[in-house]
Each structure stands twice: as C-alpha cells, then as structure tokens.
Amino acid sequence: MPGEQGRADDVLGVAAVARRLGVAPATLRSWHRRYGIGPSSYSSGARRAYTAEDVARLEAMHAAMVRGASAADAARTALATGLGASTEPTPPSGRQGGRGLRLPDAGPRVRGLGRAASALDAEAVDAVLDDSITALGVAATWDGVARPVLVAIAERWQRTSTGVETEHLLSECLLRAFHRVVDRAPVTRSGRPVLLAAVPGEAHHLPLSALAAVVAERGVGARSLAALPEASLRAAVDRTGPAAVFLWAHGPGPHLEGLFTDLPRPRPGCRWIVGGPGWAGQDLPGEVLRCDTLSEAADQVERAGTG
Ligand code: B12
Structure with a gap:
C-alpha cells in the first residue's frame, strides 16, 4: 500500500x-x-x-x-x-525518586517525575506531565502525580535544607503544563466569567493554576490572575462582574478575614469560594464556601460558571 x-x-x-x-x-x-x-x-x-x-x-x-x-x-x-x-x-537504580526524595509506594509516573525533577531535566518533566495529563486529566495528575513529589521535595528540604532548585524547576514546569491545557481548551460552555485569584502577597499559587486547568478542561471560561494587590482584586471583581470568585490562600494572614468586607458585590449574585490551608481558622462570612480539594473547588466553580 x-x-x-x-x-x-x-x-x-x-x-x-x-x-x-x-x-x-x-x-x-x-x-x-x-x-x-x-x-x-x-x-x-x-x-x-x-x-x-x-x-x-x-x-x-x-x-x-x-x-x-x-x-x-x-x-x-x-x-x-x-x-x-x-x-x-x-529498574530504578536504588534512588526511588532521585537524590534522596522519599516516595515510598509511589507508582512509576511519580518516581519518574521525582527523578526528572531532581535531575533538573525540564524536558523529561514536561514529557511526564503532558503524558499524565493526556492519560489521566489535570486533577488526577495534580493529586496523584505532582503533589506527592512536591510534598517529598518539601520534606527533603526540611530534612536536609537542599533541593530548592528542584522545587523551582518542578513549579515552573507545572505552571507551563497547566497553561498549555488552558491555551488548548476551547470555551464551550457559556455563562458569566469566573475569577480565580490568589490572596494578596501569596507566592504559592500552583493549586490555583491546577484549578484553572481543570476548569478549562471542562470548557468553562475563567480569568486566572494569581496574586493581586487588594485594590487590583477589587477592580478585577468590579470589571468582570463574575458568577464566582475563587480565592486561594496557602499561608495564613491577618488580612484574610477582612478581605471580603471591601470586595464589590456583583449583581446578579456571585458565588464566593475559598481554598487552601491559609483559610483554616479564619472566621468567614456565611456566604463564603470553603473547599478542601481541587475536585470540589472545580465542581463549585463549574456550577457557578455555567449555571
Ligand atoms: C512549590 C512550593 C514553592 C514554590 C511555589 C511556586 C508557585 N508558583 O506556587 C516556590 C519555589 C516559589 C516556593 C517558595 C518558597 N517556599 Co514554598 N513550597 C512549595 C511546596 C513544595 C508546594 C506548594 C503547593 O503547591 N502546595 C499544594 C500541595 C502540593 O500541598 P498539599 O499539602 O498536598 O495540599 C493540601 C491542600 O492544600 C489541598 N489542596 C491541594 N491542591 C489543592 C487545590 C485546590 C483548588 C484546593 C481547594 C485544595 C488543594 O489538599 C492538600 C491536603 O490538605 C510547599 C510544600 C507543601 N507541602 O505545600 C512549600 C512550602 C509552602 N514553602 C515553604 C517555604 C518556607 C518557602 C520559601 C520561604 C523558601 C523556599 N523553600 O524556597 C519561599 C517563599 C516564597 C514567598 N515569597 O513567600 C514552606 C512554608 C513553611 C511555612 N509554614 O511557612 C513549605 C510548607 C515547605 C516546607 N515544608 O517548609 N515554594
């Protein structure tokens, strides 16, 4: 032929x-x-x-x-x-996740990601992430592949004060992988926009990018803005009139409780959703919904953004 x-x-x-x-x-x-x-x-x-x-x-x-x-x-x-x-x-040559990363009982993808990140091999990290996202989707890749490696990197840093370069490389690759998903995914579901942001001053916003990618996979249009100064967050809510606002906080902060007081209240109503360990113990207004997992947050954002 x-x-x-x-x-x-x-x-x-x-x-x-x-x-x-x-x-x-x-x-x-x-x-x-x-x-x-x-x-x-x-x-x-x-x-x-x-x-x-x-x-x-x-x-x-x-x-x-x-x-x-x-x-x-x-x-x-x-x-x-x-x-x-x-x-x-x-077979792995003795180091389960590369250079002292502790990944007991991890599957091959997690070990592969750990090794590639430890070797600072960005191309191999990209390959594992893209393949995993294609095979499993963003949420399962974040929860089942990326998070275990990030947690192991943090554990090794506490134990040995080493590996910040690995943390940075993997973070950059993850952000790029999630952006690729958002770039490729067409918005197929109409509705008012949703706004995804991290609280002012928050440098840990990977989970926010993961959420933006999951929401994009579901065809929902979102504006993802990482960490904004308070005035800019207010302006963004004001100008987009969103159906939902999701706010990520990793670190705790005295400013968090008061944050909602000054935010504009879009009409028609807006769903206020928060996530991240920074919100633990904060006394939030009754209208604010707290989510503990990526999937839960994605479900809430999707519901508000399409419905
Ligand atoms: C990646 C990372 C970074 C990246 C961030 C990149 C980015 N753009 O986000 C970079 C390299 C920039 C960074 C810098 C720093 N970091 Co850092 N970093 C991390 C790391 C490894 C992962 C952060 C993360 O994404 N967590 C999310 C996941 C991986 O964590 P998890 O526990 O599995 O998640 C739980 C929940 O959050 C939830 N969840 C997970 N995903 C999602 C998604 C949604 C939508 C929802 C609702 C819930 C949810 O489920 C889990 C169960 O509760 C953490 C360690 C850690 N375990 O979090 C340290 C960590 C947060 N960093 C830490 C530190 C100290 C720093 C630095 C000061 C120094 C350093 N190590 O480089 C700087 C400071 C930056 C600053 N200016 O503030 C400390 C913070 C200690 C503290 N209590 O203050 C940690 C805890 C590491 C440690 N063990 O010491 N960091």
Missing part, C-alpha cells in the same frame, strides 16, 4: 516525529545531543531525517520514560535493545 508506515525509504522530519510522540522538536534534538538517540544517518549541519527504525527507537525511549525511567536510562534501554526494543523502563 503506498505511504505505508515503516517502509525503508520512509523518512520523517523532526517536526513530524515530535508530533507523533507528543513532545517538542527541541526535546528530540536534545535527546539526540545528550543521549545519542536520533536519526541513524545524520551528519552535522544536515536536516534530521528519521527512518521508521529511528522512530521506533524513540517511541521505545518515550514509552520507558512515561513508565518511570529517567531520560538517560530510557535512552540506554532503547539503544541497547535495538529495534523492537522493550518498552519496560530500566
């Missing part, structure tokens, strides 16, 4: 292979440079042209990473076993 996959003279360019694997072209170039896994007949300066065999090897590497191997281990496995390579990841 003409155009059949796998013919010996079939070659693909870097963009086509990247699309097929669901990674960026830059990732493929970097795998080639770093791990020697690329087009078999390549001379410096030429365009990369991948044969079916080259693509099969890359697919084996990608599958091994997704199942928990580090990029380096996955490349070694794919190169060593040749075409038709096993997609089993190389």
Whole structure:
C-alpha cells in the first residue's frame, strides 16, 4: 500500500516525529545531543531525517520514560535493545525518586517525575506531565502525580535544607503544563466569567493554576490572575462582574478575614469560594464556601460558571 508506515525509504522530519510522540522538536534534538538517540544517518549541519527504525527507537525511549525511567536510562534501554526494543523502563537504580526524595509506594509516573525533577531535566518533566495529563486529566495528575513529589521535595528540604532548585524547576514546569491545557481548551460552555485569584502577597499559587486547568478542561471560561494587590482584586471583581470568585490562600494572614468586607458585590449574585490551608481558622462570612480539594473547588466553580 503506498505511504505505508515503516517502509525503508520512509523518512520523517523532526517536526513530524515530535508530533507523533507528543513532545517538542527541541526535546528530540536534545535527546539526540545528550543521549545519542536520533536519526541513524545524520551528519552535522544536515536536516534530521528519521527512518521508521529511528522512530521506533524513540517511541521505545518515550514509552520507558512515561513508565518511570529517567531520560538517560530510557535512552540506554532503547539503544541497547535495538529495534523492537522493550518498552519496560530500566529498574530504578536504588534512588526511588532521585537524590534522596522519599516516595515510598509511589507508582512509576511519580518516581519518574521525582527523578526528572531532581535531575533538573525540564524536558523529561514536561514529557511526564503532558503524558499524565493526556492519560489521566489535570486533577488526577495534580493529586496523584505532582503533589506527592512536591510534598517529598518539601520534606527533603526540611530534612536536609537542599533541593530548592528542584522545587523551582518542578513549579515552573507545572505552571507551563497547566497553561498549555488552558491555551488548548476551547470555551464551550457559556455563562458569566469566573475569577480565580490568589490572596494578596501569596507566592504559592500552583493549586490555583491546577484549578484553572481543570476548569478549562471542562470548557468553562475563567480569568486566572494569581496574586493581586487588594485594590487590583477589587477592580478585577468590579470589571468582570463574575458568577464566582475563587480565592486561594496557602499561608495564613491577618488580612484574610477582612478581605471580603471591601470586595464589590456583583449583581446578579456571585458565588464566593475559598481554598487552601491559609483559610483554616479564619472566621468567614456565611456566604463564603470553603473547599478542601481541587475536585470540589472545580465542581463549585463549574456550577457557578455555567449555571
Ligand atoms: C512549590 C512550593 C514553592 C514554590 C511555589 C511556586 C508557585 N508558583 O506556587 C516556590 C519555589 C516559589 C516556593 C517558595 C518558597 N517556599 Co514554598 N513550597 C512549595 C511546596 C513544595 C508546594 C506548594 C503547593 O503547591 N502546595 C499544594 C500541595 C502540593 O500541598 P498539599 O499539602 O498536598 O495540599 C493540601 C491542600 O492544600 C489541598 N489542596 C491541594 N491542591 C489543592 C487545590 C485546590 C483548588 C484546593 C481547594 C485544595 C488543594 O489538599 C492538600 C491536603 O490538605 C510547599 C510544600 C507543601 N507541602 O505545600 C512549600 C512550602 C509552602 N514553602 C515553604 C517555604 C518556607 C518557602 C520559601 C520561604 C523558601 C523556599 N523553600 O524556597 C519561599 C517563599 C516564597 C514567598 N515569597 O513567600 C514552606 C512554608 C513553611 C511555612 N509554614 O511557612 C513549605 C510548607 C515547605 C516546607 N515544608 O517548609 N515554594
């Protein structure tokens, strides 16, 4: 059959292979440079042209990473076993999550993410996150894959005062992964906008980005604004007239209880929702709903935003 996959003279360019694997072209170039896994007949300066065999090897590497191997281990496995390579990841080399991260009983995705983040391998982190989001969705990726690693990173920092660079790298990759979801998701459900923001001065706003991505997956249009000074938060509520406002607070603060007093009250009514450990013990107005989990918050925001 003409155009059949796998013919010996079939070659693909870097963009086509990247699309097929669901990674960026830059990732493929970097795998080639770093791990020697690329087009078999390549001379410096030429365009990369991948044969079916080259693509099969890359697919084996990608599958091994997704199942928990580090990029380096996955490349070694794919190169060593040749075409038709096993997609089993190389067993972890003793460190369950990379450089002393404690991840007991974690599955391969969590360990893979821990290792990639510890190695500061942003491309591998992106690959694990994108694959997980495609397979499981944002909420399950946040709760079941990303959060365990973040918690382990924080635990290691308390134990050893090391790893802030890992925390920063993983945070940046997570923010980018969530933004990619929001960018790709069309708004399919009409209604008044919802406003997602972190409380003034709050630097920990990853859960807010996760929420924005889950809401986007559900087709609801949201304005996500991270942390705003109080006056800007008031202006944002005033100008968008939202159906719901979700406010995230990680850290506690004396300013939190009073925050609602000065916020405009949009007409028709607005659902006020808060989340995050910062709200614990705060005496909130009766109209404010507190959510403990990402899914609960997403359900509330979705209900208000579509209904
Ligand atoms: C990522 C991170 C950062 C990132 C934040 C990036 C970003 N844009 O958000 C960066 C690198 C910027 C950062 C900086 C700092 N951080 Co920090 N950081 C974290 C870390 C690892 C995760 C934060 C997070 O996203 N938590 C959410 C999830 C992962 O936590 P969780 O417990 O599983 O979540 C619970 C709930 O929040 C809820 N939940 C989870 N997700 C969602 C979503 C929704 C919508 C809802 C409703 C609920 C919900 O469910 C869980 C069960 O209760 C935490 C550790 C931690 N465990 O939280 C430290 C942590 C918050 N940071 C800490 C510190 C000290 C700092 C720094 C001062 C120093 C440092 N380590 O770099 C700076 C200060 C920044 C500042 N200017 O204030 C301390 C705070 C200690 C304290 N009590 O004050 C922590 C607790 C680490 C620790 N163990 O010491 N940090």
